[in-house]
Amino acid sequence: MAEVYAGVDLGGTRIEAAFAGADGKILCERSAPTQSHEGPTGVLRRIADLVNALCASSGVRPAALGMGVPGLVDLKRGITKFMPNFPTQWRDIPVSQTLSPEIGCPVYLLNDVRTATLGEMVFGHGKTARTMLFFALGTGIGGGVVVDGKLRLGPLGAAGELGHQTVVQGGVRCGCGNWGCLETVASAPAMAAEGVRLLLSGQAPKLYEITGGDAGRVTPKEMPQAAAAGDERVAEALRRAAEYLGIGVANMVTALHPDLVVLGGGAAAIGDLLFNTVRKSVREHVRMFPADDIRIEPSLLGDKAGVLGGVALAIKGGLAAE
Numbered sequence: 001m002a003e004v005y006a007g008v009d010l011g012g013t014r015i016e017a018a019f020a021g022a023d024g025k026i027l028c029e030r031s032a033p034t035q036s037h038e039g040p041t042g043v044l045r046r047i048a049d050l051v052n053a054l055c056a057s058s059g060v061r062p063a064a065l066g067m068g069v070p071g072l073v074d075l076k077r078g079i080t081k082f083m084p085n086f087p088t089q090w091r092d093i094p095v096s097q098t099l100s101p102e103i104g105c106p107v108y109l110l111n112d113v114r115t116a117t118l119g120e121m122v123f124g125h126g127k128t129a130r131t132m133l134f135f136a137l138g139t140g141i142g143g144g145v146v147v148d149g150k151l152r153l154g155p156l157g158a159a160g161e162l163g164h165q166t167v168v169q170g171g172v173r174c175g176c177g178n179w180g181c182l183e184t185v186a187s188a189p190a191m192a193a194e195g196v197r198l199l200l201s202g203q204a205p206k207l208y209e210i211t212g213g214d215a216g217r218v219t220p221k222e223m224p225q226a227a228a229a230g231d232e233r234v235a236e237a238l239r240r241a242a243e244y245l246g247i248g249v250a251n252m253v254t255a256l257h258p259d260l261v262v263l264g265g266g267a268a269a270i271g272d273l274l275f276n277t278v279r280k281s282v283r284e285h286v287r288m289f290p291a292d293d294i295r296i297e298p299s300l301l302g303d304k305a306g307v308l309g310g311v312a313l314a315i316k317g318g319l320a321a322e
């Protein structure tokens with residue numbers, strides 16, 4: 001029987017786990033709430049239980065497990081170094097050493113967005129690209145860079161923080177400490193914040209109808225619906241965020257001249273308004289060479305990019321920072 005590999009996507013609210021073959025075809029999958037308030041011990045126990053439950057249901061044990069985590073890791077030793085949005089920040093937690101004996105296979109770690117980039121590179125649109133940029137549009141903006149068919153990690157595994165390039169001089173303070181990062185103007189919270197402003201100031205009547213006037217329900221999912229229904233101010237807000245994203249993409253395109261740019265994450269579901277605006281912005285801002293042949297596409301793997309990236313990481317036996 002062909003070997004099976006496990007992928008885990010550790011998120012702030014949910015843990016996604018899946019088994020797949022070397023072709024990336026998912027054989028079985030499960031999820032569970034993260035419950036990060038329980039700390040590393042509780043979360044790692046839940047991951048082990050998920051994997052062992054998949055083993056029991058499938059009748060196979062994976063040859064290796066790859067896991068994406070939301071922060072910095074020591075790739076060689078499988079230790080989390082800093083996970084800013086988790087209680088205790090998981091400093092120096094020996095994740096691989098703890099999990100491996102519990103599930104009976106080697107465990108490899110990587111930053112979650114770099115893991116999703118790896119998934120797209122191995123099983124998604126990146127299969128046909130030599131150089132690729134991956135932008136993950138969600139609560140923040142993460143990213144990954146593939147050059148000459150290889151995921152570039154840098155000496156700390158932190159290369160590819162595409163959301164923390166400065167696009168607004170003197171802009172608002174970002175969570176990273178910088179001012180005017182792309183993340184501050186084009187992430188899902190940034191878009192939603194403008195939607196809330198428009199709703200509360202009476203400039204978005206369709207958005208008001210869709211959300212029942214509840215500002216807490218405004219997300220980038222509702223805003224395109226309101227724009228399509230006639231809220232031009234909402235459409236303007238989404239286009240403005242997409243134009244900033246286009247500037248960030250154009251900066252990276254000018255630096256690397258990739259074959260492909262992939263936009264993933266929940267906010268990518270905005271659809272044509274986002275993608276058409278980004279493509280237009282790239283054409284306007286990339287002047288050193290023709291940019292018309294650079295593909296800008298939604299993720300082929302969608303919300304499976306993380307777990308399939310974990311599978312790819314397991315197949316490769318981990319990656320080394322360089």
